[in-house]
Amino acid sequence: MEARCANSSPRTIAIAGAIAALVWITLAASQIERSVSGAELGPWRDVRLAIIRPLANAHGEIAATPAPTASAPPTVARPMVVAGVQAAPKPAATPAARVPTPSDPLRVLVIGDSLAGDLGRSLGRISAAAALVSVELDYMPASGLSRPDYFDWDAALASDIARLHPEVVVVMLGGNDAQSFEANGHVVQQATAEWSAIYAKRVADLMMIGAANDRRVIWIGLPVMADPSFGELMRRQNDLYRGASNGNPRVTYLDTWALFAGPDGRYAPYLPDASGRPAPMRQADGIHLSIAGADRLAGAVKTELERAVPLLSGP
Amino acid sequence: MLFPTIEFWLFFAIVFVGFWALANRPTAWKALLLVASYVFYAWWDVRFVLLLAAATIINFAGSRAIVRSRARAAALALGATVAANLALLGWFKYYGFVSINANGAFASLGLASPLPLVQVTLPVGISFFTFMGISYVVDVYRRVITPARALDFAVYLSFFPHLVAGPIVRGAELLPQLARRLRDREVDFPRAATLIVGGLFKKVVLSTFLATSIVDPVFALPGAHSGADTLLGVYAYAVQIWADFSGYTDIAIGVALLLGFRFPDNFDAPYAATSLRDFWRRWHMTLSRWLRDYLYIPLGGSRSGELLTARNLLITMVLGGLWHGAAWTFIAWGAVHGIGQVVERAVRARATVPSSLLTRGAGRLVTFHVVCLGWILFRSDSLASAGELVVGLARWNTPANLVTPTVVAAVALALLYQLAPRSISGSVTTLFARLGPVPQGALIGAGLAGITYLGPSGVPPFIYYRF
Numbered sequence: 055m056e057a058r059c060a061n062s063s064p065r066t067i068a069i070a071g072a073i074a075a076l077v078w079i080t081l082a083a084s085q086i087e088r089s090v091s092g093a094e095l096g097p098w099r100d101v102r103l104a105i106i107r108p109l110a111n112a113h114g115e116i117a118a119t120p121a122p123t124a125s126a127p128p129t130v131a132r133p134m135v136v137a138g139v140q141a142a143p144k145p146a147a148t149p150a151a152r153v154p155t156p157s158d159p160l161r162v163l164v165i166g167d168s169l170a171g172d173l174g175r176s177l178g179r180i181s182a183a184a185a186l187v188s189v190e191l192d193y194m195p196a197s198g199l200s201r202p203d204y205f206d207w208d209a210a211l212a213s214d215i216a217r218l219h220p221e222v223v224v225v226m227l228g229g230n231d232a233q234s235f236e237a238n239g240h241v242v243q244q245a246t247a248e249w250s251a252i253y254a255k256r257v258a259d260l261m262m263i264g265a266a267n268d269r270r271v272i273w274i275g276l277p278v279m280a281d282p283s284f285g286e287l288m289r290r291q292n293d294l295y296r297g298a299s300n301g302n303p304r305v306t307y308l309d310t311w312a313l314f315a316g317p318d319g320r321y322a323p324y325l326p327d328a329s330g331r332p333a334p335m336r337q338a339d340g341i342h343l344s345i346a347g348a349d350r351l352a353g354a355v356k357t358e359l360e361r362a363v364p365l366l367s368g369p
Numbered sequence: 370m371l372f373p374t375i376e377f378w379l380f381f382a383i384v385f386v387g388f389w390a391l392a393n394r395p396t397a398w399k400a401l402l403l404v405a406s407y408v409f410y411a412w413w414d415v416r417f418v419l420l421l422a423a424a425t426i427i428n429f430a431g432s433r434a435i436v437r438s439r440a441r442a443a444a445l446a447l448g449a450t451v452a453a454n455l456a457l458l459g460w461f462k463y464y465g466f467v468s469i470n471a472n473g474a475f476a477s478l479g480l481a482s483p484l485p486l487v488q489v490t491l492p493v494g495i496s497f498f499t500f501m502g503i504s505y506v507v508d509v510y511r512r513v514i515t516p517a518r519a520l521d522f523a524v525y526l527s528f529f530p531h532l533v534a535g536p537i538v539r540g541a542e543l544l545p546q547l548a549r550r551l552r553d554r555e556v557d558f559p560r561a562a563t564l565i566v567g568g569l570f571k572k573v574v575l576s577t578f579l580a581t582s583i584v585d586p587v588f589a590l591p592g593a594h595s596g597a598d599t600l601l602g603v604y605a606y607a608v609q610i611w612a613d614f615s616g617y618t619d620i621a622i623g624v625a626l627l628l629g630f631r632f633p634d635n636f637d638a639p640y641a642a643t644s645l646r647d648f649w650r651r652w653h654m655t656l657s658r659w660l661r662d663y664l665y666i667p668l669g670g671s672r673s674g675e676l677l678t679a680r681n682l683l684i685t686m687v688l689g690g691l692w693h694g695a696a697w698t699f700i701a702w703g704a705v706h707g708i709g710q711v712v713e714r715a716v717r718a719r720a721t722v723p724s725s726l727l728t729r730g731a732g733r734l735v736t737f738h739v740v741c742l743g744w745i746l747f748r749s750d751s752l753a754s755a756g757e758l759v760v761g762l763a764r765w766n767t768p769a770n771l772v773t774p775t776v777v778a779a780v781a782l783a784l785l786y787q788l789a790p791r792s793i794s795g796s797v798t799t800l801f802a803r804l805g806p807v808p809q810g811a812l813i814g815a816g817l818a819g820i821t822y823l824g825p826s827g828v829p830p831f832i833y834y835r836f
Binding site: 061062063064066067068069070071072073074075076077078081082084086089090100102110171174175177179182189191280322324331332333334336338341345 | 375378384385389392445465470472473476479486487488489491554556557558559562568590592627750753754787807809810811813814815817818821822829
């Protein structure tokens with residue numbers, strides 16, 4: 055039965071709409087403030103924060119959660135931890151010193167943004183066939199290291215490590231990081247020396263968390279991008295990842311730029327797959343990986359894993 | 370610009386005020402809707418505004434050519450316009466799929482493919498506005514409708530509430546509403562409000578919760594989960610895609626209502642269906658009607674015997690599957706529904722058991738599980754992944770990690786809701802209508818606050834945007 059109700063005038067609807075907005079902002083001020091503060095820096099974010107912060111303050115909500123950073127990460131839609139081959143978590147051991155078996159496989163954790171999601175799914179698939187590697191995946195689309203106020207990877211990785219006891223951590227992120235951020239009480243503009251210094255420190259910190267207690271970290275560089283100007287930003291970030299990895303012997307930097315470039319060194323939407331036939335490597339946005347592209351990257355990561363853990367490839 | 374964002378509602382507030390301020394000036398409010406719709410579309414990707422304009426011009430010019438021509442020339446004009454729509458769709462949506470498969474086929478014969486490999490970006494909404502364009506010119510040709518004025522047609526094709534993911538609105542449904550005079554006090558606000566708040570809850574809370582809790586993990590690594598996780602993951606996807614798409618549609622219908630326009634319904638408790646035929650009368654109803662009127666019936670429908678009817682059903686459902694995406698998984702999904710309906714017709718023709726509570730219950734159970742089998746193909750990355758997931762359904766010797774009371778309750782309640790009498794939601798709307806604007810606004814605001822607290826801060830795009 056469809057309700058046949060008294061119709062309303064636009065003026066009445068406008069009144070109801072304005073009251074709805076007011077009630078919503080008042081009741082959900084702290085949640086809206088967290089959501090807005092994670093948005094891209096700029097005048098639009100400033101305007102929204104200027105409106106919402108006093109309301110959240112009035113309720114004492116901001117005082118309860120002083121900054122939406124490490125201590126108060128926002129509630130986010132995260133396809134949390136995908137289990138690969140089921141393995142009982144055990145305390146970390148030096149991965150190179152033991153022989154992984156189907157009943158006690160090498161525990162690999164893949165973290166990062168949506169590119170890590172593409173990689174983790176493929177690595178899980180190809181590893182399940184060999185049964186010597188257990189892959190766990192924790193990825194958060196649109197995340198990175200520029201905006202810990204949106205998503206804090208230091209805290210998330212520490213939590214994952216405590217829960218899953220990985221022996222190798224594979225990190226792939228950075229596609230969302232070419233943006234300005236707030237640090238030291240001011241806005242740090244992207245593509246400045248200050249930005250690079252702070253960002254490199256964040257990379258090194260995450261590497262240190264990953265590599266503590268004899269764990270290995272494989273840091274995946276960003277692949278060549280369809281948009282050359284965006285690709286140039288990613289290439290500069292790759293330099294920072296490579297530089298940070300040089301300072302930590304338990305971290306390996308895996309360069310993927312050439313892996314997804316054509317013979318001319320530029321972006322290639324199609325490349326030969328394992329059978330030698332052309333296959334689509336990237337999604338239509340020119341950034342994300344197709345299934346074949348993710349398989350290509352997972353193959354390279356598997357080779358790196360075998361190098362890091364020699365006994366993985368057999369006696 | 371997604372519906373569940375502050376940006377969209379600020380945009381809509383401006384459009385709403387401007388639209389009703391211009392209510393006595395038809396050309397002005399139509400121009401406002403046209404500009405607003407193009408701004409809305411440009412928000413996704415400004416390059417494709419030209420594509421939308423091109424589709425508008427092609428279909429408008431085609432409809433004019435049809436009415437100005439005699440029978441044979443009119444048919445040619447119709448054919449050319451439909452072909453132009455299909456060419457747009459074919460290039461943007463299917464070229465990559467066709468070229469890579471052609472490449473593989475030619476390579477296996479030791480030959481070079483004549484189709485170069487080119488990566489084409491899929492413009493959002495193209496599947497919807499090309500189908501609306503086709504239905505419009507066919508209806509003009511069939512004299513179901515008379516050709517609209519240029520501005521009316523441009524608004525019809527681009528009207529932002531339906532632009533990117535439907536419902537697929539026919540010319541006969543929307544064009545008369547664009548041609549009429551707007552009268553004050555004609556907005557069914559209680560229905561619009563309940564649709565919008567309910568749609569936001571389905572999308573922001575239910576769909577996102579199920580996606581992140583169980584659906585994404587299960588479908589990401591289909592061979593790695595227990596049978597219980599996998600089974601619940603499939604059921605949860607059935608609920609997720611319903612909540613996501615019907616939630617979007619509810620918001621679209623509600624937004625259009627606030628501007629005084631009525632869209633056709635798109636969902637009617639699909640998991641209460643007692644047969645696949647019944648399912649397609651309840652799921653994405655505007656697409657089902659489109660496929661029926663512009664494909665199945667022109668093919669011959671069910672008028673030419675069992676064998677030809679089966680052929681027509683299979684062609685319709687496989688092409689309907691392909692409409693959803695250029696992949697073998699969607700073709701297989703369509704084939705499951707096509708074969709299912711062929712079998713269903715054969716069984717029904719020979720059945721001697723009278724309809725009863727038991728047969729209807731059994732029908733619901735079987736239909737739901739065939740639909741779920743289809744969803745496995747629909748959601749999987751590849752046919753191989755779908756196969757792995759089906760195998761995983763039998764893996765009951767490993768512990769379930771993703772089955773939680775909250776997920777089970779969410780899936781069960783969403784399915785039971787489909788069996789609830791429609792009078793319940795009607796009663797909610799009626800009660801809401803008895804309130805004044807202040808308590809109405811307060812209730813809506815409280816509902817939105819609840820959704821904001823229950824939902825995540827980052828909401829993924831609607832599933833059907835990609836089609």
